Amino acid sequence: MDLSGKFYKAFSDRQSAIEKQYGPKQAEKQHSKGKLTAHERINLLFDNKTFEEIDAFVTPADQPVEFGKVERSYGDGVIVGHGKVNGRLVFAYAQDFTIMGGSLGIVHAKKIAKIQEMALKMGSPIIALIDSGGARIQEGVASLSGYAAIFQNIIHSSGIIPQISVIMGPAAGGAVYSPALTDFVFMVNHTSYMFVTGPNVVKEVLNEDVSSEELGGAEVHARKSGVAHMIYDDEENAILALKKFLSYLPSNNVENPPIVNDDGSVNEINEKLRGIIPEDPNKAYDVKDVIAQIIDKNSFFETSELFGANLVTGFARLTGKTIGVVANQPKVLAGVLDINSSTKGARFIRFCDAFNIPIITFEDVPGFLPGIDQEHSGIIRHGAKLLFAYSEATVPKITIILRKAYGGAFIVMNSKNLGGDFSFAWPSAEIAVMGPDGAVAILYRKELAESKNPVELKKELVKKYRDKIANPFIADESGYIDEVIDPAVTRKKIISALNALNNKWVKVPARKHGNMPL
Ligand code: HXC
Numbered sequence: 001m002d003l004s005g006k007f008y009k010a011f012s013d014r015q016s017a018i019e020k021q022y023g024p025k026q027a028e029k030q031h032s033k034g035k036l037t038a039h040e041r042i043n044l045l046f047d048n049k050t051f052e053e054i055d056a057f058v059t060p061a062d063q064p065v066e067f068g069k070v071e072r073s074y075g076d077g078v079i080v081g082h083g084k085v086n087g088r089l090v091f092a093y094a095q096d097f098t099i100m101g102g103s104l105g106i107v108h109a110k111k112i113a114k115i116q117e118m119a120l121k122m123g124s125p126i127i128a129l130i131d132s133g134g135a136r137i138q139e140g141v142a143s144l145s146g147y148a149a150i151f152q153n154i155i156h157s158s159g160i161i162p163q164i165s166v167i168m169g170p171a172a173g174g175a176v177y178s179p180a181l182t183d184f185v186f187m188v189n190h191t192s193y194m195f196v197t198g199p200n201v202v203k204e205v206l207n208e209d210v211s212s213e214e215l216g217g218a219e220v221h222a223r224k225s226g227v228a229h230m231i232y233d234d235e236e237n238a239i240l241a242l243k244k245f246l247s248y249l250p251s252n253n254v255e256n257p258p259i260v261n262d263d264g265s266v267n268e269i270n271e272k273l274r275g276i277i278p279e280d281p282n283k284a285y286d287v288k289d290v291i292a293q294i295i296d297k298n299s300f301f302e303t304s305e306l307f308g309a310n311l312v313t314g315f316a317r318l319t320g321k322t323i324g325v326v327a328n329q330p331k332v333l334a335g336v337l338d339i340n341s342s343t344k345g346a347r348f349i350r351f352c353d354a355f356n357i358p359i360i361t362f363e364d365v366p367g368f369l370p371g372i373d374q375e376h377s378g379i380i381r382h383g384a385k386l387l388f389a390y391s392e393a394t395v396p397k398i399t400i401i402l403r404k405a406y407g408g409a410f411i412v413m414n415s416k417n418l419g420g421d422f423s424f425a426w427p428s429a430e431i432a433v434m435g436p437d438g439a440v441a442i443l444y445r446k447e448l449a450e451s452k453n454p455v456e457l458k459k460e461l462v463k464k465y466r467d468k469i470a471n472p473f474i475a476d477e478s479g480y481i482d483e484v485i486d487p488a489v490t491r492k493k494i495i496s497a498l499n500a501l502n503n504k505w506v507k508v509p510a511r512k513h514g515n516m517p518l
Pocket of ligand 1: 099100101102103132133134135136137138144147148170172173174175177198
């Protein structure tokens with residue numbers, strides 16, 4: 001196209017100026033820190049040449065007072081637009097750290113708000129690629145109000161469109177709340193960090209020395225705080241994983257997740273499952289091995305892998321359709337429920353419920369974790385979240401009791417009276433008020449104290465308890481579960497249960513909202 005005519009002079013001048021702005025010098029600033037540029041990130045995320053940028057030429061607001069300097073730039077430090085990811089419409093914004101540290105001024109904020117509102121109107125996911133020093137200091141309260149508008153939009157869109165944040169640099173101060181409000185947070189090892197107050201403030205207030213990495217690096221948030229759901233070693237892998245992750249999700253709350261072609265390579269009958277649970281009830285095993293034998297081949301996408309690892313959560317597929325998996329993990333803390341695993345499970349279940357993803361629960365739980373620390377830190381309050389989330393969810397809910405299902409934990413993990421649609425148990429299941437040791441100690445305290453051979457008596461009573469009470473057959477005969485099944489047919493049973501639940505419709509009475517124990 002010939003742009004030399006007089007009408008096109010201003011147009012082509014601006015094109016050259018913006019090309020210069022994003023030239024190799026800017027790119028080097030990012031690359032030298034092991035980071036990609038905002039454009040490189042966008043290009044990785046979107047299908048080839050499908051991204052359409054808007055507001056590329058907006059300029060920053062005038063500075064209210066002389067303090068520091070607002071750099072005159074095109075775009076005000078953020079790229080916003082839409083395009084296709086795996087062929088589906090997605091909106092995104094990517095902050096550009098090379099322009100005033102990706103700081104959020106009012107124009108920058110208005111661009112983000114505009115794209116958020118478009119994403120909501122179109123019913124499409126929105127991705128935030130965050131690399132920012134937070135509120136732009138020079139613009140004062142205007143930038144704070146910009147953040148407030150962004151938070152408000154996230155909250156309005158919550159449960160309507162999937163919102164995902166990828167932290168690819170700093171996220172500091174109140175700015176951390178925009179990712180925290182979204183559904184999932186991805187982080188990159190060693191180049192991203194999140195904290196409300198940084199190492200300098202920690203030093204000033206508490207006289208404690210801590211590095212950015214130790215305070216709010218990806219590993220810390222994935223393992224300890226639970227703020228990050230997924231972490232990756234570099235940005236490219238983070239974005240590729242995000243693209244895969246999106247393939248499990250519907251575009252909005254009135255759509256179903258996309259169905260991928262199932263190659264039919266997984267047999268409905270799998271005899272390997274018969275031997276997967278150790279005969280010794282105190283022996284651990286990896287529940288992920290069980291999951292892998294049931295779902296479509298290699299379809300498991302685990303979330304929050306390192307946090308509350310005694311409960312496994314993640315998305316998978318059955319005959320190409322997305323399911324949400326929640327599973328006690330006997331390999332970690334014997335699969336007990338504690339504070340972290342309860343909150344992790346509750347949030348995951350609520351996401352599945354909001355986005356029409358059936359929940360499949362694999363249960364092997366000895367109970368809630370006892371102890372002063374857990375009680376004083378509020379296991380009652382946090383365990384109640386999991387209970388609330390399971391009960392409140394109206395998507396199809398199916399439970400497979402693999403082994404232990406004791407006490408309150410039996411109820412919480414999607415029992416039928418809590419609204420579970422189907423509950424199947426393997427013959428190895430132990431369903432009772434409590435484990436054999438505890439039950440015998442309480443019911444036979446006197447007899448054990450008076451016995452000449454308490455060890456032998458206890459052994460006998462434990463065996464009797466297991467045979468008579470802690471098995472799946474009593475629950476089966478009294479209808480508290482639907483069926484004791486051959487483990488080999490588990491996949492088949494879940495698929496036919498999901499087919500039966502295809503048109504599940506639960507009418508929830510009108511109310512403003514329930515009052516989840518937060
Ligand atoms: C304006 C900023 C800025 C900010 C960074 N820059 N943060 N400009 N407002 N908030 C500018 C720097 O002046 C510098 O400009 C350029 O960005 C790169 O920053 P550096 O400091 O050189 O980079 P680095 O050493 O990598 O350090 C990055 C950083 C640090 C850790 C993010 O810049 C920093 O601590 N910034 C302040 C973080 C913060 O406290 N933000 C406010 C949070 S409160 P030049 O011209 O030199 O290249 C908040 C309120 C939100 O966000 C409220 C919501 C409720």
